[in-house]
Amino acid sequence: MDYWTTLIVAGAAFLFSGAVKGLAGIGMPTAAIALMTLFLDPRTAIALVLFPMIGSNAWQVLRAGELQRTARRxxxxAVVLLGGVTLTAFATQNTGDRALLAVLxxxxxxxxxxSWRGLVPPLLARHDRSAQIGFGLLAGVVGGMTAGWGAPLAMYLATKQVDKDEFVRATGFLIFVGSLPLCLAYIQLGFMTGPLAGAxxxxxxxxxxxxxLGEIFRNRLSAQAFRKAILIVFVFMGLNLIRRAIWYG
Known part of the structure; x- marks a missing residue:
């Protein structure tokens, strides 16, 4: 695929995935990668998603407010995620495309x-630190391989039973934090080239x-509709990635 065709394909994918993120507060990398891997290899798709992931989550954090409180909480x-993403990105640099798609x-x-029927048990406050370490490590490993750590992050927030505004604040902050070392790792490993960085x-x-556009719709959703929107987005993206892992080529 030539450079301009890549830009057109990626532009359509990011318009849709940006709307997914505006609606659900999460899922932009997953949606974008799932769509782009219909036409591009996974490493290229992940490289293309890095700057939009940094920018959209910075925007989400600024719009959501309460940054200092969110960072402390x-x-x-965040610290475990930083380390996990960095180490995993370098450790799995030779992982095959099918494995990347299948894991995500x-x-x-x-x-x-x-999560579909609320089977995630609530988290007691005294266990929060341990949960942050465990889910942060899982998110770091998955994110370092695939740039898609939204699922373990959402699972952690589901155990805390946060409202949708807190969900948006937390996901924006933590995905922004995790995307920085992944971007630096991709540059260091040579996966993020000059032309890809520009694109x-x-x-x-x-x-x-x-x-x-997605944010407009989110503001009109009830908490229950918001939760269902997240899960519906993820089930389609997950099934598509499994399909690509089986029939990749």
């Missing part, structure tokens, strides 16, 4: 399975346009 998760798809479907930066525009 999820500091342990399976994690997403597992999240949907345990990724350009994708900020359709991402933010889609985000704004």
């Amino acid at each position: 999820y500091a342990v998760f 798809g399976l994690v997403i479907l597992f999240f949907v399975a345990v 990724s930066a350009l994708m900020l525009l359709p991402t933010l346009v889609g985000f704004s």
Whole structure:
């Protein structure tokens, strides 16, 4: 696929995935990668998603407010996530494309399975630090491989039974934090080349346009409809990634 065709395909994917993120507060990398891997290899898709992921989550954090409180509340998760993403990105640099797609798809479907009927048990406050370490490590490993740590992050927040505004604040902050070391790792490993970096930066525009549209719909949803929207998005993305892992080529 030539450079301009790649830009067109990616632009459409990011417009849609930005709307998903504006609606659900999460899922932009997963949606974008799932759509782009219909035409591009996973490493290229992950590289393209990095700058929009940084930019859209920075935008989400600024719009959600209460940054200092959010950073203090999820500091342990953020530190573990940083280390996990960095180490995993370098440790799995030679992982095959099918494995990357399969890991992400399976994690997403597992999240949907345990969350669909509210089967995620509530978390007692005294266990929060341990939960942040455990889920942060899982998110770091999955995110370092696939740039899609939304499922373990959403699972952790589900155990805390946060409202949708807190969900948006926490996911924006933690995905922003995790995306920085992944971007640096991809540059160091040579997966993020000059042309890809330029294309990724350009994708900020359709991402933010889609985000704004999705945000309009989110403000009109009830808490129950909001939760269902997240799960429906994830089940389609997870199934598609599993399909790609089986029939990749």
